[in-house]
Every structure is written in C-alpha cells, then in structure tokens.
C-alpha cells in the first residue's frame with residue numbers, strides 16, 4: 473500500500489468507539505520519506521477540530537524547538553500520534569482503543585522507515601520505548617530497538633504548564649540534532 477492510500481483508509485477508520493465522538497481523524501503531518509518521526513499520545517481539541525497534529529499553543533511551542541534545529545513539518549519530519557482520534561474530554565485512551573489504533577502507526581513506520589523516533593511525553597514513550605520509562609529521568613537518551621533509535625522528551629503541553637523545564641527539552645533537541653548529523657543524510 474502506498475502512503476496516500478494508507479491515509480485515505482485511516483481517515484475512514486471506524487475500528488474503535490472513538491470514531492463516534494471525533495470531528496476528524498488526525499492521520500499525521502509531514503513528509504512520507506522523513507528520517508525523523510515525532511509521536512505524541514493523541515489529538516486534543518484543536519487537533520480534532522483541524523485534523524492536524526500538534527496545533528494550538530503546544531504545537532507552536534513544538535514548532536519553535538523544531539525550527540531551532542532545522543526541522544520542519546513540510547520538509548524533513550513526520551508528526552503523528554499513537555491514537556488518531558480524540559478521546560472525549562481528553563481522557564486517556566482505553567486499552568482497546570490503543571490496540572485498535574496501533575496498526576495504523578505500525579503501517580506508518582513501515583512506509584516511512586524512520587531512523588529516529590522522538591516520543592513526545594510519557595504515554596508515547598512508555599508505549600514505544602519501555603513500559604516503565606521515566607521521561608523525567610531518561611529524556612534525551614537514545615534507545616535502539618530493531619535498528620531504530622528512540623528518544624523521549626517532555627510533551628510541549630507539559631512545558632507550557634511548567635516552563636522551568638524548557639531548557640531540559642531544548643537540550644534534548646540539541647542532542648537530537650547531533651544524532652541526526654551523525655546518522656541521517658544531507659537533507660538534514
């Protein structure tokens with residue numbers, strides 16, 4: 473399956489109950505040959521309304537960090553979430569919702585084939601890296617799994633709530649930049 477076909481199938485998905493309350497499926501955003509992917513937990517209100525990942529205030533903050541290290545949604549990265557539809561009132565997704573939605577992300581991984589995956593926040597990090605990972609203690613570290621490097625950093629929404637942690641997140645993006653220069657091609 474090609475990337476556009478995957479997107480069209482995903483946009484019509486009704487595999488779990490979240491399809492009843494969503495406004496839009498948030499498939500993801502970026503380039504399909506990205507070597508770096510960013511993965512969050514799931515859409516919030518703004519994302520649900522616009523059908524795009526990481527918009528609103530936390531999205532703007534994320535974009536500032538990205539641009540500071542020469543990463544751009546329309547040029548060299550792909551941003552997605554583990555769960556593609558917004559859980560009502562931003563509750564945590566239920567186990568059956570995770571299970572129903574993960575195959576979409578797995579297909580995105582298989583088509584994009586990233587070299588580096590950055591997990592934005594605890595939920596994504598614990599789903600994709602290690603179930604007991606502490607983002608507070610282990611952010612900015614790289615973990616190799618099946619030939620792909622994974623790193624966790626603080627979720628932009630958490631940085632808006634606690635701006636004192638912004639330097640920690642920025643240091644993660646600097647470490648990411650160094651890793652990209654080490655292992656990715658010249659488009660970065």
Ligand code: SF4
Pocket residue numbers: 482485486487488489490491497555556557569572573576
């Ligand atoms: S959350 Fe995922 S599995 Fe559930 S309806 Fe949306 S796209 Fe489909």
